[in-house]
Amino acid sequence: MGKAARDQSARDRIKAQREAERKKERTKRLATMTAVAVVAVAAIGAGWWFAAQSSKPEETTAALAPITRAADGTVVMARPGVEKPVVDVYEDFQCPACKALEETSAATLKNLAAEGKAKVVFHTVTIFPEEMNKGITRGNSVRGAAAARCVPAGPAWMAYHDRLFEEQPPETAEGFALDDLVAWGEDAGVTDAGFAACVRNQQHAAAHLAASDKTLEAAKIQGTPTVKIDGVEVDNNVAFTPAELRQAILDAAK
């Protein structure tokens, strides 16, 4: 073997060795990266699952607590004699976040009222100003709210209330048509002879707006929905997490 050939084979050996090392490095690198990626994806999955679980609504278990209408137009859901804690719910039938609250936490409020653990007071307001979307949004809100005032207090009111949120139109499109509002009342079990006329004439629109303005002013509402427990505003993180909302109300009952 000449010198040149020896050199060559030494070079080849070094080269092969280096190649092997590099391959080993690459494998290690790949394993680490895969591990990190798996952890990251698992964290995302866990967070996703947790988000879905924490916003899962309760099942409504029992019959609703009695529903009455106070002189100021607010609707009270409470077992007789239950005076505290007072849970105030300020909501607008046209507000999407209120619909979200309805879907998430309404069952908790219904259950707690039925269990005699809370007095729930619904304040229907109109939060949207006239200048927004050429008044379409505000119009929807007022029509819905005025119609709800035509529904006598009782289970039918709650059914109607739920239906309005279910049928909530987009903020930019006209919805809550008078014909629909009348039909939904019948679906909800309203038998009042004057109901249809009351809805069509928007008999309570002015009263609703007056009450709404007064409420927004007095309760210093920044936005809807707002939930208060004994007058103290509940953080959205709590209000939109059924288990936490339940706990907060139970704590206030102590």
Added chain:
Amino acid sequence: MTSDKPEPSRLRSALPWVTTVSRLVLAAVLIIAGGGKIGTPVLSVEAVKAYQLLPDSLATAVGYGLPILEIVIGVLLVVGLLTRVAGVVSALLMLAFVVGIASVWARGLRIDCGCFGGGGQLAAGEEPSYLIDILRDFGLFALGVIVAWFPPGRFALDSALGLTPGREPDEYNDDLEGDDEEPREGKDH
């Protein structure tokens, strides 16, 4: 830029810092945005629906998943792990946000971007600020591109763990063979 004609080596030594700063800015925004939304997944879902771009079931999935995705990507960017992937994902996210906001604007919808939490509704009397939102997200998109293009920058676990294929150990540097040209060259020497 410190001079009109920077020396290549100086530019090369500044680049990792640019990547690091981009990583940190992007991470801060993502973590704040994710954190603002993660407590109220329902509102996050609502914010996604407000764009009226995705079918409801998909909007729900995105609403639940986006906050945690933002936080995880943000954390990866802070520590500099899987930097390139994190950079690509954040750039894609920002691009999606730009497209989403632009589409809302074009359709004349009047919403809050919901970027940092909230249900995508504007408070009474509030005006949408689409242009600012788009410019901000476009800037963040650019940062994502920088991170994806020049990973991992200084202070990155990727380097510490040897996850950057461009960086060979030092003894290979004065290699006479010249046979191990990598498509990407080391930036940290």
